[in-house]
Amino acid sequence: MFDGRDIFYYDTKQVTRSAVDKRAHEDRPEVGDLRLDPLTNEWITVAHDRQKRVFLPPKELCPLCPTSNGRETEVADKDFEVVVFENRSPSFAKPKDGWKLAALDGVNTQTPEAAGRAEVIVFSDKHEGSFGTLSLEQMRTVMDAWIDRTKEISMLPYVEQVFPFENRGEEVGVTLNHPHGQIYAYPFITPRTEQMLRVAQAHFEKNKRPLLTDVIAREVKDKVRVITENDHWIAYVPFAARYSFEIHIAPKKFVPDLAELSNEAADAFPAIAKEVLQRLDGVFNIQMAYIAAWHQAPVRTGRDVLGLHLQITSVRRQPGKLKYLAGSESSMGAYIMDLKPEQSAEQLRNVRL
Amino acid sequence: MFDGRDIFYYDTKQVTRSAVDKRAHEDRPEVGDLRLDPLTNEWITVAHDRQKRVFLPPKELCPLCPTSNGRETEVADKDFEVVVFENRSPSFAKPKDGWKLAALDGVNTQTPEAAGRAEVIVFSDKHEGSFGTLSLEQMRTVMDAWIDRTKEISMLPYVEQVFPFENRGEEVGVTLNHPHGQIYAYPFITPRTEQMLRVAQAHFEKNKRPLLTDVIAREVKDKVRVITENDHWIAYVPFAARYSFEIHIAPKKFVPDLAELSNEAADAFPAIAKEVLQRLDGVFNIQMAYIAAWHQAPVRTGRDVLGLHLQITSVRRQPGKLKYLAGSESSMGAYIMDLKPEQSAEQLRNVRL
Numbered sequence: 002m003f004d005g006r007d008i009f010y011y012d013t014k015q016v017t018r019s020a021v022d023k024r025a026h027e028d029r030p031e032v033g034d035l036r037l038d039p040l041t042n043e044w045i046t047v048a049h050d051r052q053k054r055v056f057l058p059p060k061e062l063c064p065l066c067p068t069s070n071g072r073e074t075e076v077a078d079k080d081f082e083v084v085v086f087e088n089r090s091p092s093f094a095k096p097k098d099g100w101k102l103a104a105l106d107g108v109n110t111q112t113p114e115a116a117g118r119a120e121v122i123v124f125s126d127k128h129e130g131s132f133g134t135l136s137l138e139q140m141r142t143v144m145d146a147w148i149d150r151t152k153e154i155s156m157l158p159y160v161e162q163v164f165p166f167e168n169r170g171e172e173v174g175v176t177l178n179h180p181h182g183q184i185y186a187y188p189f190i191t192p193r194t195e196q197m198l199r200v201a202q203a204h205f206e207k208n209k210r211p212l213l214t215d216v217i218a219r220e221v222k223d224k225v226r227v228i229t230e231n232d233h234w235i236a237y238v239p240f241a242a243r244y245s246f247e248i249h250i251a252p253k254k255f256v257p258d259l260a261e262l263s264n265e266a267a268d269a270f271p272a273i274a275k276e277v278l279q280r281l282d283g284v285f286n287i288q289m290a291y292i293a294a295w296h297q298a299p300v301r302t303g304r305d306v307l308g309l310h311l312q313i314t315s316v317r318r319q320p321g322k323l324k325y326l327a328g329s330e331s332s333m334g335a336y337i338m339d340l341k342p343e344q345s346a347e348q349l350r351n352v353r354l
Numbered sequence: 355m356f357d358g359r360d361i362f363y364y365d366t367k368q369v370t371r372s373a374v375d376k377r378a379h380e381d382r383p384e385v386g387d388l389r390l391d392p393l394t395n396e397w398i399t400v401a402h403d404r405q406k407r408v409f410l411p412p413k414e415l416c417p418l419c420p421t422s423n424g425r426e427t428e429v430a431d432k433d434f435e436v437v438v439f440e441n442r443s444p445s446f447a448k449p450k451d452g453w454k455l456a457a458l459d460g461v462n463t464q465t466p467e468a469a470g471r472a473e474v475i476v477f478s479d480k481h482e483g484s485f486g487t488l489s490l491e492q493m494r495t496v497m498d499a500w501i502d503r504t505k506e507i508s509m510l511p512y513v514e515q516v517f518p519f520e521n522r523g524e525e526v527g528v529t530l531n532h533p534h535g536q537i538y539a540y541p542f543i544t545p546r547t548e549q550m551l552r553v554a555q556a557h558f559e560k561n562k563r564p565l566l567t568d569v570i571a572r573e574v575k576d577k578v579r580v581i582t583e584n585d586h587w588i589a590y591v592p593f594a595a596r597y598s599f600e601i602h603i604a605p606k607k608f609v610p611d612l613a614e615l616s617n618e619a620a621d622a623f624p625a626i627a628k629e630v631l632q633r634l635d636g637v638f639n640i641q642m643a644y645i646a647a648w649h650q651a652p653v654r655t656g657r658d659v660l661g662l663h664l665q666i667t668s669v670r671r672q673p674g675k676l677k678y679l680a681g682s683e684s685s686m687g688a689y690i691m692d693l694k695p696e697q698s699a700e701q702l703r704n705v706r707l
Contacts, residue, residue: 036695038594039569041546042553045594047691092682092690107557108568110576110593166681174680185682192687193394196545200395204460215461216392223463240463241391241398294685312685327527328519329445329538332647332665334545337445338400342389 002075004029006087011146013082013138020068020077032094034112035188037105043192046115048092057176060128064089065179067126076123083142085122085150085184093117093186100159102188116159118186122146123179130180131169132293133278140271143182144259147295148267150184152260155300160186162194162299163258170290172316182293190299194307198299201306211255213308226346229276233269236277238346243336245318245345246289248277251310257298258309274311276354281315283352291315355428357382359440364499366435366491373421373430385447387465388541390458396545399468401445410529413481417442418532420479429476436495438475438503438537446470446539453512455541469512471539475499476532483533484522485646486631493624496535497612500648501620503537505613508653513539515547515652516611523643525669535646543652547660551652554659564608566661579699582629586622589630591699596689598671598698599642601630604663610651611662627664629707634668636705644668 002008003024010018033048060066064075076084087094096116105111124132124143132143147165154163167182168175190198204212220226220237228236228248236250250273252266281289292314298307318339329335355361356377363371386401413419417428429437440447449469458464477485477496485493504516520535521528543551557565573579573590581589581601589603603626605619634642645667651660671692682688 036594038592038596039565039572040553040592041549043549043594043687043689045596045689045691047694049692049694049697106553107561107565108572110572164681164686166685168680183681185686185688187686187688191682192549194686196394196396196687200393200459208460212392212460219392219461219463239391239393241389241396243391243398292681292684294681296685314684327521328517328536328645328647329544331645331667332519332649333517333538333540333547334396334549335538335540336396336398338398339402341400341402344402 002077002086003027004089006089008076008084008086009146009150010078010081011083011085011142011149013142018078020079022073022077024073029094030090032096033092033115035102035115036112037109039108041192042106044189046092047112048090048115057171057178063128063177063179065121065123065177065181066128075121076126081123081126082139083122083124083146085120085146088119088121088183091119093119093188096159096188102159116188118154118157118160118184120150120184121181122150122165122184123181125180128179131278131288132167132180132182133275133282135180137271137275140274141268144267144270147184148259148262151258151297154184154186155258155260157186159188160300161190162187163297164191165259165295167293169293170288172290190302194296194299197296198303198307201303205306211306211308213251213310214255217251217253225343228280228346228349229273231269231273233266234273236273238342238349240342242338242342242345244314244316245338245340246281246284246291246315246349247342248281248313248349249310250274250277250313251308255308257304257307259295259297262309277313279354280349280352281313283354284348285317285320287320289315289317355430355439356380357442359442361429361437361439362499362503363431363434364436364438364495364502366495371431373432375426375430377426382447383443385449386445386468388455388468389465390462392461394545395459397542399445400465401443401468410524410531416481416530416532418474418476418530418534419481428474429479434476434479435492436475436477436499438473438499441472441474441536444472446472446541449512449541455512469541471507471510471513471537473503473507473537474534475503475518475537476534478533481532484631484641485520485533485535486628486635488533490624490628493627494621497620497623500537501612501615504611504650507537507539508611508613510539512541513653514543515540516650517544518612518648520646522646523641525643543655547649547652550649551656551660554656558659564659564661566604566663567608570604570606578696581633581699581702582626584622584626586619587626589626591695591702593695595691595695595698597667597669598691598693599634599637599644599668599702600695601634601666601702602663603627603630603666604661608661610657610660612648612650615662630666632707633702633705634666636707637701638670638673640673642668642670
């Protein structure tokens, strides 16, 4: 790309991608830095060059549409199936050679570079839609891109965890409406994954089985929170959901991450994802704002104990009402749910497709 | 109150409060339940009777205004200074006798009662304003109520942690505009406090000093993030802030909670709080939406290591832009900041009062 970023096209058809990014060269923003919160021992990323990001541009100015009629966008070609490129205003980027994150604690003033990678994955060259409105074939191509990028990024020496996700809807802060997701690759294990790792490790030691395997067995046995399933995947509202509409889609056979999914499991994902997302929109007959987050085992640790699953959480709890993370959730991490998970599972199952 | 809830008036003047709540008796909502999230070992509270809460009523229907002209509100008297009562739709409530929360982990189906207490603290009988717009005297009375309620609630055998907070602004989900805060008393130690406790304990063992004491010493030494201070309190943007406008106000002398503050420190709080909240509104010359959260040591543990402080976080990062907790923050607990803490501290210091 014009500023040296990588771009990857994912195509199902034989096609030559030779379009050249004709925009004038521009320097990339400075890499941000990491600061350790002494009170929680968690890394905070300061990406102080992001304030310039474009904010909800109209279709005619969309940077994720293909280049056409001389209007140059992030994608130089005139069409594409799925495309991935590095984020123009990245939260994480390639550090200087020899970068290494020291284990820190307590009160200190170090500000290591925010090493890592931030990629944008554009789901389609059409401006309208989101992951769930793609064709099954197109969703499969996105799946391929997620798998491939997870494999590639996992090899970077400064990356500890790869996190593909989709924010959908202005209610969750989306700044571009074109159907797309993002991939964050962190140079540390994130707080939530760290916590999940600790719990999964203890469970594995006690029971000799991955925790997620036992969680799925419980959901299958209880039945009341299961939304749908196929040979390879199961979708359910978890027993202790944090949001009125929280759905987990998990592979029935334990794998640590997307890179280790079988072809058969990857092939079976689009159908269940499409059904679940249609049910989610069907509950109130509106486009539900959501965050779809792929939880993966870290690159170098916990790969026997932490299982891949997609967590979809919607901030909408009623047609006119959002769930806000206010005092209890935001400051204490203590979630208050307004609806029984069994009730929301029933509402989701009852949607007519 | 008409449904058996407790109400407490806090007055600086000698006054008899004998007004009777004349509303027809009504049963209180069912106590919700707790569910353990097997993946994180965190308690989620399911308060399934809360969906009925009133939503942004106009002044004429405000339930927190005093009773007048025959319109009966939550407060039976015709005026008041500061009043505290149990929340009509509580997230936590008195459990059955003999209730005890077992330490659970892994996959289980227990749903213990959501024991605890949820109180509303009304800052004024005037419908307009928020904590920062009260007079210093009125703020001191609120402080007294916080201190007194913390003392009282800490004695309940089923309470582990007392959390007074204020949500201000519809952007953080406020459903009543009348100036008020809330007090949540949890039957468990919340995830964030648990994490802070772990870190503070390790620091204390290593350094023989409370972590917060060392944090404050660093902020004093660095100077650049300090906003203001007086003899008893200091206000600063923390070194690793999670939000563009995050401010901590901490007592200079370590105390575990509000109940153990000296009178002198309590007297000195209103002035610094008022200044900080005025500066916060002054940055963009708009009412900033914020969450003000009192971090206190748990009732029964960590009282030598975990220090009282008020954390104010605003979800606004620019006049027209909110900070959303999207994929990285919400699903991974990994915060991305858009502004250097030193910059926001400078903006806050530069506000003309």
